[in-house]
Amino acid sequence: MDAVGDLLARDRRSDRPALVVGDDRERSYHELITNAYKAGNVLRFHGVAADRTIAVAPVPALAPVLAFLGAAQLGAATRFDPAAGVEAGDRLLLVPGAEQAAYDPGPGTKLAVFGGDADAADTIDWEESVWSENPAFPPTTVDSETPLLVDGDRSVSHGDALAAAAEVADVRGLDGDSRVVLRSSLATPGAVVAGLLAPLLVGGCAVLSDPAATAGAPRGDLAVTSEEAPEPGRIDPEDVPLSGD
DSSP: OOOOGGOGGEEEESSOOHHHOOOEEEEEHHHHHHHHHHHHHHHHHTTTOOEEEEOOOOSSSSSHHHHHHHHHHOOOOOOOOOOHHHHHTTSEEEEEEEGGGGOOOOOOOOEEOOOOOOOOOEEEEEEHHHHOOOOOOOOOOOOOTEEEEEETTTTEHHHHHHHHHHHHHHHHTTTTTTTEOOOOOOSSSSIIIIIIIIIHTTTTTEEEETTTTOSOOOSSSSSEEEOSSSSEEEEEEGOOOOTOO
């Protein structure tokens, strides 16, 4: 696979669980891929395209994940740092509804919210927009060297992210039955790679969990966190091998 969009190929759609969100509801590969297509269409409608960047709140939740996957299909990069995105003039800013008043994006940046109502008429209701969008997504070509994640002054390409995800999956023995619990924010590229891309690469399941919830029963086989976790295995996002680190 050369680009993250390859993880969302139509022939990968199935009833197997791909994602578990905070309410413990499982999303199948069919649901995840279809909604990632919808997210890509929403972003395209609002001017997101190749060589552009979106800024997304680093919350391990469905809306940020779909925005990231939607942008990846378009060849656009994701910055999991809304404040930096406002400063950089990124094309779209996605934040929780409760936090929208904290941001004042410039005229070239669209503001979208999830998990709450929009305060202004020109603010995008992300969940409503994705729900009502066309589930078909035209094929796109994204080069492996295309930036996928922006983290401060550096970027991580599609190829480097997928190579790191494959290494995590190989070293940790992940397969289609594995559940990887993301107990970290998405602000660190290693968290996105190990907590989301690695399980999706092998046909496993990513479990999105509140980073503050470090106690309780195990929810999977491997936890992605810098803290202690109940899962039998753990990987620190900072330890994920990425080119240039």
